[in-house]
Amino acid sequence: MDLVGTxxxxxAHLVDAFRGPSWAAVAQDYGATGATREDQLRAALTAVVTWxxxxxxxxxxxxxxxxxxxxxxDAAVPKTGAVAGLSMIFANATASTGWWASQxxxxxxxxxxxxxxxxxxxxxxxxxxxxxGLPLYEELx
Numbered sequence: 001m002d003l004v005g006t007x008x009x010x011x012a013h014l015v016d017a018f019r020g021p022s023w024a025a026v027a028q029d030y031g032a033t034g035a036t037r038e039d040q041l042r043a044a045l046t047a048v049v050t051w052x053x054x055x056x057x058x059x060x061x062x063x064x065x066x067x068x069x070x071x072x073x074d075a076a077v078p079k080t081g082a083v084a085g086l087s088m089i090f091a092n093a094t095a096s097t098g099w100w101a102s103q104x105x106x107x108x109x110x111x112x113x114x115x116x117x118x119x120x121x122x123x124x125x126x127x128x129x130x131x132x133g134l135p136l137y138e139e140l141x
């Protein structure tokens with residue numbers, strides 16, 4: 001795995017663990033200390049960035065390292081209340097977007113669309129369009 005993939009894996013591991021019950025063990029593994037879970041996450045992410053800066057001189061990677069901590073913190077701890085404003089409405093939809101998250105995403109989801117009317121498939125393994133009743137795939141006609 002290359003450096004970008006390794007960094008993305010660390011980011012995903014930390015953010016996922018932060019959201020779950022295994023956070024204390026993961027924070028200890030990364031040597032993260034702090035008064036709150038957020039402080040511990042920030043410390044762990046900063047340690048990963050410090051480690052990575054010693055391994056590369058690639059300007060593209062270094063530029064993305066500048067946003068590594070803030071992007072991961074936004075994904076793990078979205079803003080709430082008056083500070084969030086309209087952005088909170090879209091927080092779920094965009095929680096995993098961003099350059100680092102896209103480097104780790106190896107899962108691809110394909111949604112079938114009706115060739116007649118363009119409607120997306122709503123039910124898994126149902127190959128007729130819910131709207132116009134025609135088959136989603138040409139070879140089924």
